[in-house]
Amino acid sequence: MGDEQRYGEYVAVRRHGHVVELVLDRPKAMNAVSSEMARSVAAACAALSEDRDARVVVVTSTHERAFCVGADLKERNSLSDAELLRQRPTSRACYTSVLELPMPTVAAVHGFALGGGFELALSCDVIVADPSAVVGLPEVSVGVIPGGGGTQLLPRRVGAARAAELIFSARRVEAAEARELGLVDLLVGEGEARTEALALGARMAANSPVGLRAAKRALRLGHGLDLRAGLEVEDAAWRTVAFSGDRAEGVAAFNEKRKPEWPGE
Secondary structure, three states: OOOEEEEOOOEEEEEEOOEEEEEEOOHHHOOOEOHHHHHHHHHHHHHHHOOOOOOEEEEEEOOOOEEEOOEOHHHHHOOOHHHHHHHHHHHHHHHHHHHOOOOOEEEEEOOEEEOHHHHHHHOOOEEEEOOOOEEEOOHHHHOOOOOOOHHHHHHHHHOHHHHHHHHHHOOOEEHHHHHHHOOOOEEOOOOOHHHHHHHHHHHHHOOOHHHHHHHHHHHHHHOOOOHHHHHHHHHHHHHHHOOOHHHHHHHHHHHOOOOOOOOOO
8 A cells, every 4th residue: 555644534645656645535424525524635735735756646535435425515514604604715625725736636436426526536637437437516406506616627628518518407427428528538447446547647657757747737727728828838837847857867768768767856
């Protein structure tokens, strides 16, 4: 499993070389996101953002039948309106902390990823799923809206009309259709989501950490801009890597026909 560090009761971080596994570990509640769990996810992501050894983060779950079933509705129903309003920044920070991780991120979805659970996956760069996966944003069926980034991230994946159909119908989508619609990116064998996501993470982590972070920054900041503005974002990111130690090592390793030893700067 590698070294494990706990963030509160419900979140663990495991290290596999330069790949770091962020584990949702609240099995008795199918990883429903309580205030405590939200704070733990945000704390773990804050630490990982500063970790120069972490080249890729893979988000996984310990539950046999669920990646994450979304917000903790039992907790939410116990809150007064004022308490719910005060809790909102804590809830929001859970999702934005994953979204704003500076390194590539991969979600490993097994079983249910609904509401906030699917929004955690959408906050990652790539979603790997197995045939048990069931995804969806059912919030309007309980009188709210996707509030963890779903109304913004889903149309960026699948287009405005498809996102509208999925959000307004609140329907659940099983793995095969989810792959067809682009709700998940890779569909792997039964029970293989975590293994394959970690393997994908390892392939990514073999590349330049400076390059990975700069490429992610360009992808994220450039999305939605007109082409000319996007190319300026790309050029700015290129300038941050062009004279880096990683670039010098990458060129030297290529010329010497060996694997690079990235300095990460």
